[in-house]
Amino acid sequence: MDWFKHIDWHIWIATIILIVAFREGALWLMTQFSHPELGNLVGLMSLLIVLSLWRFFGHIPSNLIETNNKIMKESAFAFLPISAGSLIMLVHMGEKIPTFLIVLFISTLIPLWVYAKIAKRWL
Template identity: 70%
Template sequence: MNWIKRIDWTAWIGTIALIICFREGAVWLMTQLKHPELGNLVGLIALLITLFIWRNVHKLPARLIDTNNKIMKESAFAFLPVSAGSLIMLVHMGKEIPAFLAVMCISTLIPLWIYAKMAKRWL
């Protein structure tokens, strides 16, 4: 029970609320523009731009950075079901696997790598 007292609940709630507000706002905006599928991406980009501008004007709070690091570490487990589903799909693809893997590398790994480089340098 001691670990509950050590958690910075204000920072956790604030960080999660910030993420949710940007995401939901972007989904609403993109729905109004008839492209709701772009909501998550627009929300992520808007949050990154906002944090980048904030960082140039003020210093980002250490509480926000620490909480974000913990969320990123723990959220890796959320991708396990997706990975299992992808593995099942790969088994059924046969000859289309090389094309699928090429698309996955281009559309997933490269943007994540670029995002990590940007975050390391600017945040």
Template identity: 70%
Template sequence: MDWVKSIDWPAWMGTLFLIIGFRECAVWIMTQFNHPELGNLIGLISLLVLLLLWRKFRKVPARLVDTNNKIMKESAFAFLPISAGSLLMLVHMGSEIPLFVVVLVVSTLIPLWVYAKMAKRWL
């Protein structure tokens, strides 16, 4: 039970509140424009813009960075059901598979390349 005492609970709660708060606000705002499906994307982009602006004028707190790193590392298991669903979808796509694979590769490689460039420059 020592691991429970070593967790920085205020940082965890603050980080989760920040992520969930931005997402929910963005979904609500986009619902007002009749496009709730864009809420996740707008929430992510607005949080990224806020953190970039914050980083320009101040340092991002280490507690926030550490907590975010742990959340990202532990949330990798959340993608396993999505992967299984994608495999089932691929089986039923038939002749559309090549186009789907091209879109998948492009939409994955470009963000990873941009992230690598940003990480190389700023870290």
């Protein structure tokens, strides 16, 4: 429990509030346009734009970056149930699997790759 004492709780709470606020704000905004499914993407892109502007005009605190890296590493386990559900769905899709995989590739892997490249360069 010694590691528990060395956590900067203010930064952890601020980082989580920042992420949740952008996501929920984007979800609310996209719901107003009758497209709530775009909430996560718009939230991610708007957070990226704000952080890029913050980096361009100032300096992002290193403890904020470290906290974000830790959250991203630990949150990978949250995708395991989603992966299991999509595997079950794939079994029932039959001949529509190639189309589904193309859409999945374009809508998920390419934006994540671009986001990683941008984050690596600017953040």
